[in-house]
Amino acid sequence: SQTIHQWPATLVQPVGSPLSLECTVEGTSNPNLYWYRQAAGRGLQLLFYSVGIGQISSEVPQNLSASRPQDRQFILSSKKLLLSDSGFYLCAWSVTANEKLFFGSGTQLSVL
Amino acid sequence: AQKITQTQPGMFVQEKEAVTLDCTYDTSDPSYGLFWYKQPSSGEMIFLIYQGSYDQQNATEGRYSLNFQKARKSANLVISASQLGDSAMYFCAMSRETGGKLIFGQGTELSVKP
Numbered sequence: 657s658q659t660i661h662q663w664p665a666t667l668v669q670p671v672g673s674p675l676s677l678e679c680t681v682e683g684t685s686n687p688n689l690y691w692y693r694q695a696a697g698r699g700l701q702l703l704f705y706s707v708g709i710g711q712i713s714s715e716v717p718q719n720l721s722a723s724r725p726q727d728r729q730f731i732l733s734s735k736k737l738l739l740s741d742s743g744f745y746l747c748a749w750s751v752t753a754n755e756k757l758f759f760g761s762g763t764q765l766s767v768l
Numbered sequence: 769a770q771k772i773t774q775t776q777p778g779m780f781v782q783e784k785e786a787v788t789l790d791c792t793y794d795t796s797d798p799s800y801g802l803f804w805y806k807q808p809s810s811g812e813m814i815f816l817i818y819q820g821s822y823d824q825q826n827a828t829e830g831r832y833s834l835n836f837q838k839a840r841k842s843a844n845l846v847i848s849a850s851q852l853g854d855s856a857m858y859f860c861a862m863s864r865e866t867g868g869k870l871i872f873g874q875g876t877e878l879s880v881k882p
Contacts, residue, residue: 700872702870746813762811
């Protein structure tokens with residue numbers, strides 16, 4: 657069966673520090689991969705999605721970047737965190753476009 | 769542009785009663801999918817139910833059913849026989865015909881009272 661792993665679960669970082677959140681999927685090949693951010697009490701905002709290795713699409717301009725170095729690995733990064741980067745980050749995958757998403761357990765990021 | 773609207777920030781329901789969570793959408797795509805997810809306080813997103821825009825019948829999954837009214841562009845979630853464990857945030861989402869990607873509404877917080 658397929659599983660998705662996302663870590664860390666919580667992270668507290670100072671402003672200006674770098675960020676690396678990792679997500680891996682097991683049990684499937686060539687998944688579509690996504691990074692979403694959820695502000696407190698709000699809906700999910702799509703940040704990045706990828707349909708294959710090295711293929712990244714950005715939905716909104718921001719202080720973050722994403723990379724897909726391997727088929728089932730998706731990394732969210734920042735060189736210098738801002739206060740506004742705080743939030744709940746969710747990684748997700750789907751078999752193809754338009755199919756349901758399977759989500760990781762999320763990372764609560766607090767930038768202080 | 770596509771948009772999902774959930775107009776109920778919070779809802780209360782008595783245990784064992786049914787509740788309807790509203791969702792309206794706007795799209796010009798001829799083909800799209802509609803989804804409902806549940807987010808408990810733990811933060812995980814749990815898939816509940818899916819409705820395709822060309823599906824003739826309303827989707828059902830156990831106690832969950834989707835009241836799909838295409839002409840009105842609404843996709844309301846109906847939860848029958850509410851349980852205490854149903855207390856959570858509920859998100860409506862829509863996918864596009866091309867490019868995939870789900871866009872989400874702002875969510876409805878459901879509280880089930882004993």
